[in-house]
Amino acid sequence: MTSTLRKTLLKARNDLRTAAPLIHCITNPIAINDCANAVLAVGAKPIMAEHPDEVEAITRLSSALGVNIGNITDARRISILKSAATAKDCGIPVSFDAVGVTCSALRRTLTHDLLSTACPDILKGNDAEIRAIAGAHFESRGIDVLRADTAKTAEIAAGLARTLHNVVLVTGKTDIVTDGSRTVFCENGVPRLALVTGTGCMVHALSAAYSAVCEPFAAALLAVSTLGICGELADTAGLGTFHIHLLDQLSTLSDGDYDRLLRIH
Numbered sequence: 264m265t266s267t268l269r270k271t272l273l274k275a276r277n278d279l280r281t282a283a284p285l286i287h288c289i290t291n292p293i294a295i296n297d298c299a300n301a302v303l304a305v306g307a308k309p310i311m312a313e314h315p316d317e318v319e320a321i322t323r324l325s326s327a328l329g330v331n332i333g334n335i336t337d338a339r340r341i342s343i344l345k346s347a348a349t350a351k352d353c354g355i356p357v358s359f360d361a362v363g364v365t366c367s368a369l370r371r372t373l374t375h376d377l378l379s380t381a382c383p384d385i386l387k388g389n390d391a392e393i394r395a396i397a398g399a400h401f402e403s404r405g406i407d408v409l410r411a412d413t414a415k416t417a418e419i420a421a422g423l424a425r426t427l428h429n430v431v432l433v434t435g436k437t438d439i440v441t442d443g444s445r446t447v448f449c450e451n452g453v454p455r456l457a458l459v460t461g462t463g464c465m466v467h468a469l470s471a472a473y474s475a476v477c478e479p480f481a482a483a484l485l486a487v488s489t490l491g492i493c494g495e496l497a498d499t500a501g502l503g504t505f506h507i508h509l510l511d512q513l514s515t516l517s518d519g520d521y522d523r524l525l526r527i528h
């Protein structure tokens with residue numbers, strides 16, 4: 264399976280650079296600049312728009328939509344639902360990052376409304392966020408995971424993907440991508456990726472970008488493996504330079520290095 268998958272991933276990397284599709288992102292202000300730069304670095308064109316009066320028009324112009332609930336405002340809550348509904352109507356792929364869904368009723372309600380009215384093609388979260396959405400036991404502190412159990416979470420994520428008929432992406436030390444019948448684990452990444460805020464949001468923005476040129480399963484896997492590999496290559500002492508090097512690596516990663524460093528099973 265993995266050799267066919269590798270070819271699909273390499274083709275999608277090239278297709279994104281060739282097509283340079285417009286990607287509409289509604290995300291949080293903590294990560295918005297990093298998400299836009301990550302999308303640009305891999306060859307797509309980001310548009311970060313969140314006013315409720317314009318988001319439907321922006322989504323219609325775009326080839327994919329990414330929505331993130333990391334920092335909800337009244338405007339963003341309305342816009343996320345409006346844009347996702349528009350994207351579904353127009354056949355535009357939707358990715359959703361359930362940041363902090365463990366933390367409040369507001370986030371749970373928005374997630375529930377989104378999943379029931381305009382279910383995303385890719386649902387992304389960390390171990391605790393995906394467990395919370397599935398109604399399973401989780402251990403978290405704020406937006407962070409306290410304890411992850413990859414094998415058990417993979418089963419929970421696969422069940423969720425079957426229920427939602429979509430792809431579920433779980434980030435962490437070992438990342439999980441599942442559509443309910445296929446589950447792939449990605450071992451790329453370094454622990455310090457969790458020490459720079461917004462790296463999960465960047466993975467999500469990349470999954471939205473790649474979903475413009477390939478199936479959601481490949482898009483999610485490509486996104487998370489790319490950021491993980493770039494984290495491995497961004498070999499610096501401090502977190503500030505690591506952050507900058509991460510973007511450097513995203514913009515310079517070759518197909519050869521991607522293929523050589525990809526660790527999936």
Ligand SMILES: Nc1ncnc2c1ncn2[C@@H]1O[C@H](COP(=O)(O)OP(=O)(O)OP(=O)(O)O)[C@@H](O)[C@H]1O
Nearest residue numbers: 389434435436452453454456457460461462463464
């Ligand atoms: N311990 C680890 N070892 C290797 N890679 C890791 C580790 N923790 C996180 N990563 C990688 O860091 C990236 C972000 O994943 P993480 O689970 O931290 O996202 P997140 O919790 O949504 O982050 P944020 O909320 O800051 O955006 C992924 O590419 C993941 O593979």
Ligand SMILES: Cc1ncsc1CCO
Nearest residue numbers: 291293333334362460461
């Ligand atoms: C720190 C933080 N708080 C809400 S969203 C966010 C960015 C990482 O998700």
